[in-house]
Amino acid sequence: MFSFISIKFINPYRKDFYMNFNKDKVPKNIGIILDGNRRFAKRLMLKPWKGHEWGHKKVEKLLNWCKELGIKEITLYVFSIENFNRPKKEFNYLMNLFKEAFTKLKSEKEKIKDYRINFIGRLKMFPKGVQRVMYELMEDTKNHKRLIVNFAMAYGGRAEIIDTTRRIASLVKSGKLNVNKINENIFEKNLYLKGQPDLIIRTSEQRLSGFLLWQSAYSEIMFLPNKLWPEFTKRDLLKCITNYNNSERRFGR
Numbered sequence: 001m002f003s004f005i006s007i008k009f010i011n012p013y014r015k016d017f018y019m020n021f022n023k024d025k026v027p028k029n030i031g032i033i034l035d036g037n038r039r040f041a042k043r044l045m046l047k048p049w050k051g052h053e054w055g056h057k058k059v060e061k062l063l064n065w066c067k068e069l070g071i072k073e074i075t076l077y078v079f080s081i082e083n084f085n086r087p088k089k090e091f092n093y094l095m096n097l098f099k100e101a102f103t104k105l106k107s108e109k110e111k112i113k114d115y116r117i118n119f120i121g122r123l124k125m126f127p128k129g130v131q132r133v134m135y136e137l138m139e140d141t142k143n144h145k146r147l148i149v150n151f152a153m154a155y156g157g158r159a160e161i162i163d164t165t166r167r168i169a170s171l172v173k174s175g176k177l178n179v180n181k182i183n184e185n186i187f188e189k190n191l192y193l194k195g196q197p198d199l200i201i202r203t204s205e206q207r208l209s210g211f212l213l214w215q216s217a218y219s220e221i222m223f224l225p226n227k228l229w230p231e232f233t234k235r236d237l238l239k240c241i242t243n244y245n246n247s248e249r250r251f252g253r
Contacts, residue, residue, distance in 0.1 A: 023070065025245045027198035030066075031075040031219070033211050034059070036204035036228030043228075049090040054230035056101055065234050067114060067147055069241070073195055075120075075150040077211045081159055084125060095127055098153075102133040106140060114146035120192035121155035122163070150193060157213030164190045164214075191215070199244045201237075203229045220244050 034055055041051030059076065066074050079098075084091070105112060119134045126134070134153070167190045171177035177186070188194060196215045199222065202208065206223040208216065222240045224232070 026069050026071065026241055027220075027244055028071060029073040029075075029195050029197045029199075030071060031077070031197040031200040031212055031216070032062070033077040033200070033202040033205075033209065034229045035202065035209075037230060039204070040228040040230040049093045051230060052094060052097055056097065058230050058232055061234075062232070062237070063115070063147065063149060065237055069237075071147065073148040073150070075152060075193060075195075075197060075212065077152045077155065077209075079121075079153045079155070080209070081122065081125070081154055081156040084154070095130055098126075099130050099133060102130070102137055106133060106137050112137075112141055112144070114144060115141055116144040116148045117141045118148065118150045119153050120150055120160075121153045122159060123154060125154040148195075152193075152211070155192070155211075157208075157210035160192050161214060163192070188214070199240060201240050203227050203232055220247050 037051035037055040038048040039051070040054060041048050044050075063074070079094070083094075086094070105117075117137045119138060123131055123134060164187060168177065168182060168186065172179050172182075191214060193212065193215055196217075197212065197219045200208070200211065200216055200219045201222050201224065202211075203224045204227065206225050208221070212219075220243075222243060224236060227236060
């Protein structure tokens with residue numbers, strides 16, 4: 001794990017950058033922890049929750065960059081279980097923002113034709129209206145293939161492991177699974193998220209905050225402690241991928 005502070009990067013805006021950029025080593029599966037929206041708003045002397053609007057707009061740009069680069073799956077840590085403890089005014093604002101944003105996305109048939117959208121987490125914690133549009137988006141896009149977009153909502157890595165354990169225990173109790181057959185493959189099949197990110201990016205801080213605790217075992221992790229999520233640029237994404245390209249992934253070997 002490392003931060004950008006002490007690393008020298010290739011400038012992605014050099015004319016020869018794309019000639020040197022190894023497209024075959026672009027990570028196919030990435031995760032991003034979207035952090036710093038409220039601090040960004042405070043810098044602009046706005047109400048803290050207004051930063052989430054800027055963060056939402058940056059997600060739209062991010063998905064376009066992922067398509068351009070050939071990334072196949074992205075998981076975005078949007079809203080944790082702990083975030084339900086936010087002040088009531090901010091919480092209500094966020095619920096309205098989620099509902100409006102997902103409803104708008106659902107109506108943009110041309111935009112979402114390339115996206116298979118999933119929501120992972122304890123979705124029943126959300127208001128019914130937000131839940132409804134989430135499930136509708138998943139149903140409408142289930143057969144799309146170009147880019148899988150997983151929104152981690154009411155998510156926590158420990159909660160995911162607990163819920164997976166409960167699911168497996170239920171299978172054992174019902175006689176559908178022999179306890180002696182439980183292994184890593186069985187466990188992975190019962191997680192919220194089956195894939196394993198090649199690369200995880202965290203803005204604003206230098207910790208995972210419970211994001212994909214099981215799946216991130218062999219992920220390359222890039223921290224951008226001095227970059228708030230609304231400030232994240234395509235250049236930052238290319239920097240992360242350039243570092244990923246230069247890493248040697250041994251998977252414990």
